[in-house]
Amino acid sequence: MAFVVKSEIKNDILGGFSAGIVTLPVALAYGVATGLGPLAGMFSAVILGFLASIFGGTNTQISCPTGAMTVVVAFIVAQEVQLAGSLAKALPVLVIIFALTGIIQIVLALLKLGTDIRYVPYTVVSGFMSGIGVIIIVLQAKDIFGVYDAPYKSVPQILGHLNYFIAQAHWPSVLVACLTIAIIYLFPRISKRIPSSLAALIVVSVLTYFLPMGIKKLGMVEMSFPHIETAFSAEFFNSETLFRILLAGFSLALLGSINTLLTSVVADKMTQTLHRSNRELFGQGLGNFASSLFGGFPGSGATACTVANIQSGGRNKLSGIVSSFFLLIVLLFGGPVAAEIPHAVLGGILVYIGIVLIDKKTLRKMSRIPKADNFVMLTVLVLTVFWNLLYAVIIGLIFASFYFMKKMADVVETDTAKTKVDRIIDQVIASFKDSEGFERRVLVKNIRGPVFFGFSSRFLTSMRGISDDVRVVVFNMSSVPYMDHSGVRTFIEVIQFLQERGVNLCFSELSPQSLKLLKGFEIVPNMVRENHLFDSVEECIMWLNEPGHIENSFEEDDGLIIPPAFTPNGDGINDEWEIKNLQLYPKATIRIYDTSKNLVFESTASNKNWNGELNGVLMPPGEYTYELNLNDDKEEDRTGSVFLFR
Incomplete structure (x- = not known):
């Protein structure tokens, strides 16, 4: 000082x-x-x-x-x-x-x-x-x-x-x-x-x-100190x-x-x-x-x-x-x-x-x-x-x-759900070719519990201490049951602070109430674009692993986005392997093979998403290869790997 x-x-x-x-x-x-x-x-x-x-x-x-x-x-x-x-x-x-x-x-x-x-x-x-x-x-x-x-x-x-x-x-x-x-x-x-x-x-x-x-x-204001008339007494x-x-x-x-x-x-x-x-x-x-x-x-x-x-x-x-x-x-x-x-x-x-x-x-x-x-x-x-x-x-x-205590009493969450999410995130990132570089540049912030007036100070302090190497922060809101006005104001301050440092933002698994508040205060789309809101944290980090999505300041991407992994656990989150923007190529076909080169999935005109099954039987976790034939003279066909996690 x-x-x-x-x-x-x-x-x-x-x-x-x-x-x-x-x-x-x-x-x-x-x-x-x-x-x-x-x-x-x-x-x-x-x-x-x-x-x-x-x-x-x-x-x-x-x-x-x-x-x-x-x-x-x-x-x-x-x-x-x-x-x-x-x-x-x-x-x-x-x-x-x-x-x-x-x-x-x-x-x-x-x-x-x-x-x-x-x-x-x-x-x-x-x-x-x-x-x-x-x-x-x-x-x-x-x-x-x-x-x-x-x-x-x-x-x-x-x-x-x-x-x-x-x-x-x-x-x-x-x-x-x-x-x-x-x-x-x-x-x-x-x-x-x-x-x-x-x-x-x-x-x-x-x-x-x-x-x-x-x-x-006002009249003349003379320099003088007050005179106290009444003496202090026991009475x-x-x-x-x-x-x-x-x-x-x-x-x-x-x-x-x-x-x-x-x-x-x-x-x-x-x-x-x-x-x-x-x-x-x-x-x-x-x-x-x-x-x-x-x-x-x-x-x-x-x-x-x-x-x-x-x-x-x-x-x-x-x-x-x-x-x-x-x-x-x-x-x-x-x-x-x-x-x-x-x-x-x-x-x-x-x-x-x-x-x-x-x-x-x-x-x-x-x-x-x-x-x-x-x-x-x-x-x-x-x-x-x-x-x-x-x-x-x-x-x-x-x-x-x-009011806060009532909202807290209405919240029911289990520790198992938290550890499961963390484990899946770690598995997905570990599957990336440059997993260490990804973890250095992308910070996944798991927000747990209500985002309310008592949340502000600790959250602001933690975000001020992030590494200078971080280029993208992902706020995983899967465990946030409720957000109030003070919480929204806190996010506004955090987003402004991060954007001043050149850090981009993504949100995953926002509840309808939280999304409504973020839109009501125009955080979305004025501060965070809608295409940076994801249904699952796995989908978000897979998207970030695509070439250019971290470095290019989140410019609009109208091309194909091929997820490197998916998690068909029946929880409604990332349960299918889905190639984004594939509708741009209506004649495209997809074939997926296991490590023994056996065909486990072939797309049809009505179904181009793989649910991790073969004839109703769950396929084991691991690495699979895909062949994507776009049937388009202007575009090359694609091949690569996809990881299945359960």
Whole structure:
């Protein structure tokens, strides 16, 4: 984990500066959204970003306040303020919760549980993030409409009284918010070098400065640390308060960890590196703990900021440090400028962020996703928006676990079937002339059991470790009874990774449910062509052994494909020796002989496939020779060997 690489210092500085520019408007907006003020958002971005960059396990990660964490923090702040009577009196509990969040993340790292956190099902994450997006959008009503004294604070209350906000609307604020959103969407057509949210912040703030319209602004943001009024006492630590603190701390720690590690995976894919999960959680925990002591609130790895860093050249920890120092300079000297930023501008930026957080891709493909996955996702989404976002995740995990256990209980498989498949594969490959070369260039990956959310991490790790000599990977799916949405996403990542390395893909023995999902997500035919799907793994490896099928990048082959072996075991898989595309030669005849040159099969007009029998008697395993007379003046006749395995 390099802090500085001399040849990359310039790119790291540029990447850090770009990430800082992207972080600035969202840090201010998220700080306001939590109810703690813009200064809290800046403290979090500076302190968390700095310490997570130094001690974390992802070189290019940029950490700061994020949408999901902000909504949870805002919920906790509102709850504690309501119980305490004021923000000043609620601060002791809030500081403990935020500090506990960091401590829990450090403990998770020390217990080496970082890799296990990624086992949270994607359906739960998708529903929660979409719910967070909806909450962020709805809660901007007071800033968008300029109605700051509205008695309606919660999402259900706001949605139920939208007519109130429209009737009381301050239309200049609505205009400013709409202009902000429009600039964010349209500015990338002019330039992609400057973040559109920053462009909107600057343009609209300058416009409102020269055209006063009575719009509420942030006001002077002075550099100061929070003052905690209430002293700690024995009475303060009652069982009810301790339960709230523990629940909130664990919820923030779990959410922040998931969010961070998902962003780390994105960074890995973009930089072709591999992050260290436990070290990353340690850095996040340390940053969140320190941030809480100086008036900040917990954040996590931010995908948008991390991507901006990488796209601008950032590759080492220096980039994250530069981003934090840029924000510190703004924090120290930018107070008078920040005072002129209208609340409606920040509201517009947050509406855009809320729209981005909604998992629109998954929602559009709901008809192609298993009904149970849709049920879990929608349940988490609805409970997040209308009830309690902390309990929504817990209930989603319970539903997903019960559903998974039910599917596992429905699966019946025997070890005998597995060993039989492996034995047949070995026999077929051993019959090839260059069996060692084939095994070096072709990897047969036998997938066993359900392909679900717990499958992703181990599978990705194993595929990253394949030999550089491998040119083709065959996924034998004969023992896969079920595949879910998360499993499909895993295959997409694996296929993209392999194809970037120039490795071709084949699937064999896909179940109807798995094939339907692969087609529903357009893996087939966009990433893997349909002629690379085989009914059996034996058929697949026989096809690959044909001249040119490994080396020629799987170009279309309209010629004859003569299998070197077949397995007439009565299992419905490769039970007949069948020459592919033989219909192109309607006059062709086939004769097959045993080792004593005795004729054991002769084709007829209606039957050109050999089932391994002679007059109803099973022929013994071994090598047989064939004569193929095409009766075509343009084509030569063929002779060769075919192996029979039982």
